[in-house]
Amino acid sequence: MLKLVGYSDRLSVAPGETISFMVSADGLPEYRASIVRLIHGDANPDGPGFKSRPVETEVEGAYPGRKQVTRSGSYVEVPDHTVLRDMGSFTLAAHVWPTMPGTGAQTLIAKGDVSSGPGFALALDERGGLVFRVRDVAGETASVAVDKPMLSHHWYRVVASFDETSGRMHVAQTPLQQFPQTDDAGHATATVPFGRLVVDAPLTMAATLDAAGPLHCFNGKIEAPCVACGALDGAAAKALFEPSRELEVFAAWDFARNTPSTRIVDIGPHGLHGECKNLPARAMKGHAWTGEVHDWRQRPDHYGAIHFHDDDLYDAGWEADFAWTVPAGMKSGVYCAHIRSYDGAHEDYLPFAVRPPRGQATADCAVLLPTASYMAYANDHMGVDSEDAELVMGRLIVVQPNDLYVDEHREFGLALYDTHSDGSGVCYSSRLRPVLNMRPKFSSWVGGAGSGLWQFNADTHLFDWLEEKGFTYDVITDEDLHAEGAELLKPYKTILSGTHPEYHSTPMRDAMETYLGSGGRLMYLGGNGWYWRIAFHQDLPGVIEVRRAEDGIRTWVAEPGEYYHSFTGEYGGIWRRVGKPPNELLATGFTAQGFDVSSYYVRKPDSFDPRAAFIFEGVGDDERIGDFGLVGGGAAGLELDRADPLIGTPPNTLVLASSQDHTDLYLVVCEEIAVMAPGLHGQHPLVRADMTFHERPGGGAVFSTSSIAWCGSLSHNNYDNNVSRIMENVLRRFLEPEPFDGLA
């Protein structure tokens, strides 16, 4: 079991700025920390091996170890207020759509923690029926329960009332749709002698709060919760659910307002606004959704629900152990805080980018570190959760110590590929948590036979090659690009992508388009690039959203009517279905994937065009390109893109080379399949990577390898091979100031 894990408060830091590191040391009284520059994270003995360089900093030293813990689970918190503190008689009401009734106590609306102090809680009991519990200031407790389980994924009206004068408690659950032979409606009443109910704690929804965080988390949707004045039941209580209600309330929250934010708006008389914690899903269909509209902005009243999950997480919330203020002049690159036990048995690397000083470039080229894609895959659990993983990999799933740890510590949050414990898709991801698959030395279950690298660690093959070849490069991140746009790219003659730059917000994509339209060059060194549209949260740094809408390779599928981003209102899904396919930028777009062994490219007639002569200097006419490598044994592998003029590939594109001979575990992507037909595997003509080159108006150009595995071949034969040669040919030309032949 891992004893040292940590994370940083940011993934990109400029000289003069400070980055903080949070560490949990479980059972280690002390640990050591230092800063290293990361060169090559691949520990496979068949390659160059792990490489890092020590950096002399004030961080170097010993630190006291302490275990830090996290609780996941999303909820709404409304700060305590005099209005809610001593309400006398009151009624709680809401629409709810439970997704895991009968799996333990789950709070719907609570004030205080009735297990330890004064408070009240409307909740699902262990069997999934509605229960209302109160505890007065003297410690007397009472409860009343419907004692009939709710159905999962069905809407209910829930009501609970408390009459301070008579001591009468009432609770009722009413399904909005009734089914024969189904007994899920009911109400119950009890009269108990009771003292005053004064609670000076926050009001919460979807969880109870104690000193350590949320507990009794609810899985499912809540809509339009309110706290009404007086003890209501029967027709009076039902009136609380009427859209035109004009009843006297202490507070009534409209979840359809301020949807992109964490804000929860009280439309009652006292303005008792609240906050969403740990990123519950917003812009969710409510009970009144009809299918008439699919865009939540058009009918907010159809999207008044929030979907809460017990495994949602925004911020692990640990205290910082140490920080580093990056000194002026620190070379841009990828660095790590290296934390380790004295005996060396336990270590973790906490990676981050040192970008150049803001507003400046310190090299002619920059690696655009695909941090949004890293976050999309952060702590993915597919290797152990998915029943298809072994089938798709074509070999046994290998579980690493880091995988075991995040499997057992679900509180560290999920990836955009995972499903929540209730089976719904994970649409948000945050970086403020240990992300144990974004690590040097880490080998992923999905990374192809051989080194098994995926995303972050696979990208270190590129850093290593740049270092070996003596190129000076800056490192910038997706988050920087989203915030700063094309100005960030402008100083560079060329941008180099990572191996799998899959996730792009609209500002990120627009910035690249602007850059490429004004003389910029891009070396697209991966596959499945510019594929998913994402949105960044307006207030929470680094938090991204995806909606797995309509089409594309999806490990979960968004519900009908939930295709629009809650953060921006934009239509989500793959950029191809949005109408801006990657082919327009890169010349190629996602066409096939497979994960067992990789293959190679052969040159195509376009590679002999004089426009491409610089690319193939030193490469023979009939050479197999990249029939070697650390990722699946070839340069063409894992996820592949192809050129297609009908999907936006520019007409001046040269298809330089294509891969062939892929195994039958390579399959055509589903967005290509309108009618099922045999032969959609390796033998299919769409199962190939197209290496392309095209010039852009304005003197820029794009070179695309269209394969995730490409960079895994760079170090073969001590960096002397045709993949490395082609890379060097292209990069040297892309760094020259002479414009390519664009429009006059």
Next chain:
Amino acid sequence: MYRIAAKDRMLVDEFRQQPIGPHSPDLQRVLNTMRTGPNEGRYCLICTKPYQEWQLARMSGRRGVPPTRVDGVFYNSREAAEWDVFRRRWKEATGEDLN
């Protein structure tokens, strides 16, 4: 749904010689059959020394419940692991011991 049959015996040598692809369509069909099913009890490997040693384990099929290690079964190569699990699954499907 395909069921592994006696005629598939001819594919065993192909797998043994190259446990990790490419594979013939007939062998791939057998492998797909072996690999389809719930995760409860599914064989997997726990890496015990990076790129050097793996231990056989069986998944729990339940979130948060770690795989159960198979005592004493370690491999020094991924190929050896694949062949051993193939033999175990072949035995479960046909009753035949492969040596």
